[in-house]
Amino acid sequence: MSQDISKSPTLEVRAMNRDDMVTVHRLIHELAKFEGVPDGPQLSVQDLIEDGFECFSPWFFGLVACRGERIVGYALCNRAYSSWTRRAFYLEDLFVLPEERRNGVATIMIQELCKMAVREGVHRVDWHVLEDNEMALRFYGKLGAVDMRRSEGRAALRLHRDRIEAVARGDLL
Secondary structure: OOOOOOOOOOEEEEEOOHHHHHHHHHHHHHHHHHOOOOOOOOOOHHHHHHHHHOOOOOOOEEEEEEEOOEEEEEEEEEEEEEOOOEEEEEEEEEEEOHHHOOOOHHHHHHHHHHHHHHHOOOOEEEEOOOOOOHHHHHHHHHHOOOOHHHHOOOOOOOOOHHHHHHHHHOOOO
16 A cells, blocks of 8 residues: 555555454553543444445544454554545544554554545544643654644533533523
């Protein structure tokens, strides 16, 4: 798919498919454990299959990095729209197995995501990273990523399901 800059020439990055969801689900839980929130993910393998492969407008797309038949990393994304720049990708997760880190896996996945972005006329890619993930922050900094806290003073906000329902009912308005 792209120039292989990893230490092993056997790395392949390809689009996720439904058969990958059992492994991607496991890796999502490994990422959550790495981030200190092992009970965070509340979705099932079936949720991933339904939301990514069985609905009219898939809620996500993604890439997997494989060495042979083994998935060693994944990138989970969705399409977004910016009122400032038009088309955007939101990178929900980028995870590489610990034993594969520093072998170019994340670099190749980001490169493939950016190639997709160019093909689809995407003007920006957004994501969050934990403030204490220094290795990731250095990696993203080398790419030229902008820390929105510093450049625009933006805070990341979220409504959880219970609050969404409360606002929808008018309880919090």
